[in-house]
Amino acid sequence: MPTFTYGTTTIDYILYRQERRDMKISITLANLVFYQGRFIATVPQNWSQKQVQDTLEKQLIRWYRKQGVKKLQQRTTYYQSLLNVQPKSINLRTQHKRRGTCTPDGDIYINWRLIMAPSNVFDYVIVHELTHLIIQDHSVEFWKLVKFILPDYEYRKEWLRVNGLSLQHQKEQTCSLSFL
Numbered sequence: 001m002p003t004f005t006y007g008t009t010t011i012d013y014i015l016y017r018q019e020r021r022d023m024k025i026s027i028t029l030a031n032l033v034f035y036q037g038r039f040i041a042t043v044p045q046n047w048s049q050k051q052v053q054d055t056l057e058k059q060l061i062r063w064y065r066k067q068g069v070k071k072l073q074q075r076t077t078y079y080q081s082l083l084n085v086q087p088k089s090i091n092l093r094t095q096h097k098r099r100g101t102c103t104p105d106g107d108i109y110i111n112w113r114l115i116m117a118p119s120n121v122f123d124y125v126i127v128h129e130l131t132h133l134i135i136q137d138h139s140v141e142f143w144k145l146v147k148f149i150l151p152d153y154e155y156r157k158e159w160l161r162v163n164g165l166s167l168q169h170q171k172e173q174t175c176s177l178s179f180l
């Protein structure tokens, strides 16, 4: 089965090559749908493997971005009411090394690729960044508050570490999830 690989995630998909000789119009575009838990791609018969990979990759990114915005809004709304905080903004962003960022002004950016991480890990990054709206450093009080919201946060944090990622406090009071 062909696969896409992004960061630490590998996604299987089913590939159909299609040529409609019976119709005047030929299929010139790739079609990608998510059906019953997997991606199904349909591409023109004569496309090279590279053309297939490049096109589907772009479509996959578009799909995730759209789904990610929905997921981000739902999860943030839930946790910001628990923490009683209001970020100035929260957005998905393409970040090559950083996975989540909370600026001193209260803008939160989450790397859209993180939506491919397990949902509980995604939630942990949101809670982590929202908690910085109350406590900016990684003090004992900070972790107590994270634990109050997510009692098993250590397991979620461990997942990031095992997968080569960690949230680190950096200059100018921003907290970023970085590659180790």
Ligand SMILES: [Zn+2]
Pocket (backbone or CB within 6 Å): 128, 132, 137, 138, 167, 168, 169, 175, 176
């Ligand atoms: Zn942090």
